[in-house]
Amino acid sequence: MPQHEIHTKPYYLVDRTPMPPGIPSVPEVGATSAPLTSASFFIGARCAPYNDDFMLCHAQSKSPQTDCLKEGRRVTRCAISVLEDINKHCPSEFKAHWECLEQRNHELEKCRLPETYLNKCVGQFLNLTKTIPDAEGVPVHLRNVKFT
Known part of the structure; x- marks a missing residue:
């Protein structure tokens, strides 16, 4: 049974169980929910x-939980690379958007x-576009939605 060290901070748990051999290590993403939400479509x-x-x-x-660790590490590394690239090429646009999300x-x-400026910058420098599933190419705020 893994040993857990519980801290006084809420929802903070450290599992000291070592990773199985053959599973490469990967750093934590290290982002809060606002930056992750801001970059989520580009990460996707x-x-x-x-x-x-x-x-x-x-x-x-x-x-x-144990069989897919390598695949999970690849997803994490990819997400980190997207955040690093956005911070490198569009730092002010990214910060303006995630701070807006956090404040609202x-x-x-x-x-x-701020989302418009971020989308333009990321499209220009990273060649990534924000695509909303099932939106048929129409941004969500421009769709005509009929309620029955």
Whole structure:
């Protein structure tokens, strides 16, 4: 049974169990929810193949918590690379957008202007576009939604 060290900070748990041999180490992403939300579509765009491999492994494995660690590490490394690239090429646009999300309780519709600048910068420098699933190419805020 793994030994856990519990700290006084809420929701803070350190598992000291070493990783199995053959599983490469990977640093933590180290981002809070606002930057991750801001970059999520770009992470999804670049990391889709790694995420698909991880999800396939997870669906087919009898014990995915241990069998899919390598695939999970690849997803984490990819996400870190996207965040690093956005911070390198679009630092002010990225910061403006995630700070807006943080200040407005992650309500995306209240941060469309900084999002527009971020999307343009990331598209220009990283060649990544924000694609919303099932939106048929129309941004969510421009769709005509009919309620019945």
